[in-house]
Amino acid sequence: MKYNFDEIIDRRNVGAVKWKGYDEIIPMWVADMDFKAPEEIIEAIKSRADEGTFGYTYLNKQYYNAIINWVEKRHGFKIEKNWIYSTPTIVSALYWLIQTFTEVGDKIIIQTPVYHRFKGAIEDNGRMVLENPLKELEGKYYMDFENLESNIDSKVKMIILCNPHNPVGRVWSKEELIRLGEICLKNNILVVSDEIHSDITFKGYKHTPFASLGNEFAENSITCISPTKTFNLAGIQVSNIIIPNENLRKKFDNTMKLNAMGDINIFGIIGLIAAYEKGEQWYREMLYYIEENYNYMREYIEKNMPMIKVTKLEGTYLAWVDFRALRMNSKELKRFLSEEVKVAFNEGQLFGGNGEGFQRINFACPRKILEEALFRLNIGINNCKTWSEDV
Structure with missing residues (x-):
């Protein structure tokens, strides 16, 4: 090695x-x-630091191409530049997504046991958590589709999907994701798919981006990705929110403007490019x-x-x-x-x-x-x- x-x-x-x-x-x-x-990442950051100027920096073509090429090569999902919104972290993006696409008192589904910041983001924004506990069978976890459908009502507006799932380590199959997607389409539930662990799969398993399963699912979903788990870069804070649906993009863009968001740490930009191009x-x-x-x-x-x-x-x-x-x-x-x-x-x-x-x-x-x-x-x-x- x-x-x-x-x-x-x-x-x-x-x-x-x-x-x-x-x-x-x-x-x-x-x-x-x-x-x-x-x-390769350390050297890229050192080289940029040696330049000695740290003024305002824009996201250039190389940044977007690095994301697009990595996702397509790793996961077979072709995304477009105008779908990409850059944010410091996925957790901060979850807060803005909840504020954009739900109202106070709405219900948001999470499938427990699951990353605890999902629940915090929902409750901090005055929304209601609707738990759909995963089923455990012989040491493996599965989505409980029957329980999910039986608990959906008109107040349910969003599901936060963890794909792959933290902490139970499931890499959801295409069949499972399709069934979930069909339930969400039927009930007008927006899918926010946290795919921060998408690059980390074991032999015999392949990550399936939720939005790659077809145009209907892409139009009803928002995907959250980042190189930070893959390359151990959490401290430089860079993530990307993928929104294929133009109407959803306009709404999220408005939230970003209201929160004066849009600038990314300069070393987050450099780190992401180096990671995806040289890592x-x-x-x-x-x-x-x-x-x-x-x-x-x-x-x-x-x-x-x-x-x-x-x-x-x-x-x-x-x-x-x-x-x-x-x-x-x-x-x-x-x-x-x-x-x-x-x-x-x-x-x-x-x-x-x-x-x-x-x-x-x-x-x-x-x-x-x-x-x-x-x-x-x-x-x-x-x-x-x-x-x-x-x-």
């Missing part, structure tokens, strides 16, 4: 949120990687490395801690792990992991009520860090008295 993903980088003194306040504890929670970004090899090696990390983790847990269960992942670098066999409530489990095991994961209930008893584990880190975390977990669980075959 050209790139060294085994390199351990001390992130404690660079303002990294993930490592803030963690000295003895191994943090494996927030969704960024502990890998150095590709040298191919790093990206492929990263995918191989994290899938090997996942396989190692799954096998280690199955061998040494069979009482906890790792959900089979199809994509993302976030494992969804079932700790319910330990017979601890959320408070007890949090204390056990932080104080006795000395690891920090994301608590499952953060992602919805059906996440109780689970933990989300970020395994995008050097193997030695993962090994140490699993070793600590193994010692802690096998010394734990709350679980027993005899209880």
